Amino acid sequence: MKRYIIKRLLSVIPLLIGISFLAFILINLSESDPAEVALRVNEITPTDEAVAQMREELGLDKSFIERYLTWVTSSIKGDFGNSFINNKPVINEIVQALPATLLLALVSFIIIVVISVSASIICTIFEESWIDRTIRGLVFIGEAMPGYWIGLLLMWFFSIKLNLLPTSGMTSWASVILPGVTLALAYISTYVRLLRNNMVQNKSENFVLYAKARGMKKRIILKRIFKNSLQTTITALGMSIPKLIAGTVIVENIFAWPGIGRLSVAAIFNYDYPVIQAYVFLMAVLFVACNLLVDIVTAMLDPRMRKEV
């Protein structure tokens, strides 16, 4: 097991180098000169002198590799430079916005787990009955519905029509309900489909037949089916954590939720490159970290998985 973990950890290193390189290249991909953009957003006329000075200030006069290395070393220390807009350190802005996003992601994660696990168990017990068909129908519709449309409809119904919940912002504990549900609904369909199909498939496995033959209680058999179906679900759920955090972008913009998704979209409109770069880099690192964690957990649960890599 130790060997597996070390091997898996080592495999992450080239990946991280690649990611940092890609995140860095993106800024050079833009058609406009970052120095000029930095001046324009601060409403300074970009004269040749001012641009040259700004280039020096941003370190753009150095070679590509040199710039990459300085960027990587300072990023590791948590220094992503200053925002073009308000000149504050980017890391401060991200740290300020992160708790709101994490809270939102956590709430939807809980909703996702509770609803998809209970719905799949109901579907497995009553396979091919009307209730199973209804849930599957809802899952099908849920997969085709745009998440932001659901958000708008929920907002209209609960906040405007019934006036039960706040429309937007983060004012009270009730504010998290609508964005949390909206975000969760987009993922629930995927997990119900995955877990249900897995459990129904496991139902026809030999160990179930054996358990039935031994005359075990239905509840215990169901528990075993569930346990055997968990592995794929854990993998998928683990991968969904960074996806959830990344997926908050749209929801945060609908409900004016003060998180990093909103920060990054605002940064895109303002051409605030350092913020975008930091967001992209942190998201990718989070994605890799979760991936790693999931692999290690599944390897712990199932020794057969250790052979790969």
Added chain:
Amino acid sequence: MGTLNKLIQNRFAMICIIFLVTVVLTGFFAPWLAPHNPVDVNVKEKLAGISTTYPMGTDQLGRCILSRLLYGIRTTVLIAFITMAATIIIGTLIGGIAGLFRGKIDEIIMRICDIFMSFPSEVMILAIIGMMGPGITNIIIASIIAKWAWYTRMIRSIVIKYTDKNYIQFARVSGFSRWHIFRKHIMPNATGEIAVLATLDIGSVILMISALSFLGLGVQAPTPEWGMMLSEAKNVMIIHPGLMLPPGIAILFVVAAFNFLGDSLQDAYNVKHRKRWR
């Protein structure tokens, strides 16, 4: 032609095909079918209800909703088709090379794919649009960059699956070139599976394009697009909530039809576990 028969027997899949063909034709003939010009502003008639002149009413600027919906097919569905086609071509080329030649080339291509796939696609797209600025061309490029790695991988594994088959080995021993084998023996078999992948995924491409336009990052005003129509409807939600329905339902139906068709194709071709976790 067993697979085709299976598909024809699936009545609901046939309905989906007929529906989608109708949608595409409607988009094509939108200039003849739409009652008004989709960008014509008529402030006197703003937020009008259903009438014979405006079959679905008008929006906050007095533009005909039905016309905007019909012209919206051109934008949304066309962008989705272009994105998908370009992604598949790139994926087939690079995945084909990796699967056919194996060895070092394969190794390098796969590592590059790993890096691209370590970004969640949403973040990747935001990053590229952030750097290149909002706009139609940029969302197409961004989606292709976010997707090509996954397709390259899938197509590589499809190609490898066939290269192990005996008839391919036979063709190899007979001295046919790799290119000939790829074109004559692998592609005809793989096309079906690639089509399944594309049909399953095109719905999510449509959802993504409309979501980006909803955020204001994709299609720019005044071009009619379903996601942008929803974002405009959001602003007048309190006084006129009905505006949210037509574009939302349009997206729902088109995406649902593509998803169902994808699932049926998957069943017909017996391809398993190929569905991407969305």
